[in-house]
Amino acid sequence: MSRIDLMRAFATLGEFGNYRTAAEVLGITQPTLSKQIVRLEDILGHQLFHRSRQGTELTEFGQAYLREVSPLIEEAERVWARGLSMASGDTGRLAIGFTFSALEGMTHALLAFRQSHPGVELSFEDISSQAQIPMLREKRLDVAFARWPGPPDLGARLVAGDRLALVYPAELGGVITSADSPALAAQPFIRLKPSIAPGFEGTVQRFLDWKGIRPQTTHRVNESLVQLRMVEAGLGVALMHASAVSHLIDPQRIIVREIESPPSGPVFDWQTGLYWRKDDRNPALRAFLRVARDAIVAPEVPKNRE
Numbered sequence: 512m513s514r515i516d517l518m519r520a521f522a523t524l525g526e527f528g529n530y531r532t533a534a535e536v537l538g539i540t541q542p543t544l545s546k547q548i549v550r551l552e553d554i555l556g557h558q559l560f561h562r563s564r565q566g567t568e569l570t571e572f573g574q575a576y577l578r579e580v581s582p583l584i585e586e587a588e589r590v591w592a593r594g595l596s597m598a599s600g601d602t603g604r605l606a607i608g609f610t611f612s613a614l615e616g617m618t619h620a621l622l623a624f625r626q627s628h629p630g631v632e633l634s635f636e637d638i639s640s641q642a643q644i645p646m647l648r649e650k651r652l653d654v655a656f657a658r659w660p661g662p663p664d665l666g667a668r669l670v671a672g673d674r675l676a677l678v679y680p681a682e683l684g685g686v687i688t689s690a691d692s693p694a695l696a697a698q699p700f701i702r703l704k705p706s707i708a709p710g711f712e713g714t715v716q717r718f719l720d721w722k723g724i725r726p727q728t729t730h731r732v733n734e735s736l737v738q739l740r741m742v743e744a745g746l747g748v749a750l751m752h753a754s755a756v757s758h759l760i761d762p763q764r765i766i767v768r769e770i771e772s773p774p775s776g777p778v779f780d781w782q783t784g785l786y787w788r789k790d791d792r793n794p795a796l797r798a799f800l801r802v803a804r805d806a807i808v809a810p811e812v813p814k815n816r817e
Contacts, residue, residue, distance in 0.1 A: 603795035613656035699747035
């Protein structure tokens with residue numbers, strides 16, 4: 512019989528003052544409870560209860576000891592419940608990295624997970640795909656939403672698809688009708704800094720090289736939203752994530768033309784995957800993966816990518 516069991520038996524009997532009720536609460540028999548109380552009294556060398564036909568009352572020593580024991584039992588119950596909650600994935604922490612292309616799918620998963628597991632502490636950060644994978648391996652991230660395909664040592668699931676989109680002010684609609692319009696090359700281009708999104712900027716540069724576009728002026732910014740606002744202000748054009756701008760633009764002010772990859776040549780669309788460490792047994796992670804599986808509808812992989 513452990514010490515905590517003896518103290519729990521004492522605290523329960525001290526609370527109810529009745530052997531039968533206390534034994535029922537503890538899930539044991541009255542003789543077993545009686546033996547536990549006697550055992551604790553023998554260890555302490557003091558009587559804890561006055562026993563009479565009228566009932567069971569705490570002695571003066573018993574009252575003082577109960578004040579010491581009760582907080583300990585309450586804390587033990589809290590820690591026990593916390594352990595069960597952690598083991599089921601209902602509490603814990605998850606650090607999540609994501610890229611712009613995964614934003615919509617990730618948001619669906621996070622909202623569903625927050626509803627089903629409100630006790631899990633979530634942190635998430637917009638990080639390039641190239642940076643996320645090392646952070647995942649180094650256990651600085653628990654989940655990564657990064658470019659597909661990823662390395663084979665990680666667990667993975669396809670979650671999103673995206674492509675380039677040409678974004679320009681509506682007042683240029685008469686002179687720019689497609690990505691092949693000669694007027695496009697004369698416009699200032701508003702681009703992300705390569706350190707912010709190296710993979711995406713590589714795709715942008717492939718497109719410009721393929722079209723033979725050499726912008727005379729290039730403005731570098733830190734955020735996609737800044738790109739969009741500068742285009743809206745008439746300060747230039749941009750190549751952006753189609754998945755992002757389709758929900759943010761005012762069609763009276765900005766025109767968006769998605770760019771399809773040619774049958775043969777450079778690829779201007781891509782997929783995003785959900786990644787995790789295969790050997791990670793974090794219950795909160797396992798719970799998140801179950802929720803994400805149901806919340807995110809995976810896109811089809813183009814046949815030429817299979």
